[in-house]
Amino acid sequence: MLRIKKLHLLCMILLTIPACSFINFHAQAEPVQKDNVVPFLQELFEDRTRLLMDQDKKHIEDHYLLKDKRSNYEYLHEINRAEYIQEWAKHRKIKFVNAESSIRIARIEVLGDMAKVSLVQSLKLSYEYVNSYPGQHDFGIGTRHGITLRKKDNRWYVEREWYSDPLEENPKKIEKSDLHFIANKAVLEPTKIINKYNRSRAVDYANKYAGITWGAGNGQRYNQKYLDYNSKGGDCTNFSSQVIGDKEEGGGLPMRSGWHYSYGNGGSQAWVQTDAFKNFLIRSGYGRIIGQGSFSNVVQSVNDLQQQPEKPQLLPGDLIAYVLRGDVDHFSVVVGFDQSGYPLINSHTADRFKVPFDLGWDKNTKYLLIHIRD
Template identity: 80%
Template sequence: MLRKGKLQLLCMILILIPVYNFSLFRAQAEPAQQDNVTPFLQDLFEDRTRLLMDQDKRHIEKHYLPKDKHSNYAYLHEINRAEYIQEWAKQRKIKLLNAESSIRIARAQVLGDTAKVSLVQSLKLSYEYIDSYPGQHDFGIGTRHGITLRKKDKRWYVEREWYSDPFEENPKKIEKTDSFFTPHKDPVTPERVVHKYNRARAVDYANKYAGTTWGAGNRQRYNQKYLDYNSKGGDCTNFASQVIGDAKEGGGLPMKSGWHYLYGRGGSQAWVQTDAFKHFLIRSGYGKIIGQGSFSDIIQSVNKRQQDLDQPQLQPGDLIAYVLKGDVDHFSVVVGFDQSGYPLVNSHTADRYRVPFDLGWDKTTKYLLIHIQD
């Protein structure tokens, strides 16, 4: 098992179910664009994006069948995620300014009144702080979707959908805090000096291979040298290992002590599994925990270390582990800070580019700040 929790199940469903269903429809399938599937999907995702900004349910009601249990569940899911991100913004004293969406259809096949679609969405969101720190910050989210559509009265509706949604949290469980990060006096950028760990190159790697999200390089695709573990429970740890360990483009930390990748075959347990990776980082001396606890605890830890420059600081190229019920569930890579000093991260599953590190999590999540030793 690579990652624990609901994302593992979602990713398995996302990958396996569309493949199975497509095989059933292949024999008599028609190209999707011949039956208005593509225009429907474009409208669907544009309307969902508008929903994120203003929570007006009327944007998406027309795309679902309220009397169908599965379709209504998919509809309520979208309502919940819009409530989550708006509540998160409210608690962080942030105003969402704009949202832009694009989709890339990987497979779409139609048989009669049913269509099976696999696609990826690239979402760009922009925000600013309400009371201070003038300036706009942009970040990206990328998600993979498996969708079943049903035609009724000569138009398409969403019947079922599966995807690993980073906003699938209870908006009432977002941790509230009166404190906030201290802005950095100078821009925090990794020095382009070659140490054991090439921090600047690690950040470049994280940005280049962030995946399906807006802002990512490499035509929004993963590094093809490595297997994609999304279908096996999640690719977040595999990606973090690549960032710090890729010898040609990444941080260049030497593989050792069970942490390695065999090209063409895959990664070791410590390379791809969350808890094993965390244990390796600490035991090997590659990483050191410099902060842990709730969102409020992380604020205090980061701010305190800024006042004591003799202690290791959280820097671009460091890692954040996300802990649920005592187990590490996710890894992300710190790639920078916004105007207020908020740590921004990249990750896989779901793909993120310069996202505020706690977006997509709630007060049940604990965090580990892991500083990679230069």
């Protein structure tokens, strides 16, 4: 299930980006520069990436018709996401030190003074901790965009845009916390005797098939054995099920009645739907909740478990469920920890690669830490 922040996103994406269109972004030749649309798009995304770093509105003002209600809405959306990411960094006592963006254009259709574009953006962000923990951590986010451009006075401007934005949150609603993670010493043991769950392979699978984000493997493509559920409401649960259940490359947990995938036909409800997946994990015994609640609750739970090594720890290959208003809204896969012990996750919709687990969420979000039994 996907938290779609712009309700009209789904229909627009269905019209503009085919279900497996991320494959085409890599297979087709360099797109033709139709009426200077491509240079405009390249400059637009470069300037929006600069905005994330310093919040200087001047970077993007010239790309929008600020007196047009629709275009101004899109402009303010970009301002808000830049404010959110910097506010999040301040509360987590880190600073962003670099941002890089690349786009791949799937389709451009120019009709007079209007252009419709389908593209994906691969964003790389890098941060360091303020006054602690030396070193830099890099992570990636991938998003699919449907954009309508309008030409005025021989220049292109953004009129409308649709995308599932993982950074679209209220910057005033980030949970403030004085707690911090204890540096995590958890290490995967690839030589460990595997009883049921191959944790090391599960993490490798999550990294290989993370999708269109920077850092992902497989040419930034999903595993084509499985259907892509982005156009059906979101692919996060389908991806998490693959990570723990794919028998050839993933964790290899045996499929069971209620939780299974039929190749060519798709997954069962528990395979693709968030609440059903969470319920299956707990009832089947495959998973166990080892922490839950707010961001502060999660920090405390993870740190407490580290002081009790006889208890199940949060490890790479475990899962995090995101709960809004009592319902599970999203799933991600823990793939490691940064230098401070901050859990890092991969997910689909939007595609994430080694992202701090709470980036893109706010104080209204509750978390379930689900340890997969080895």
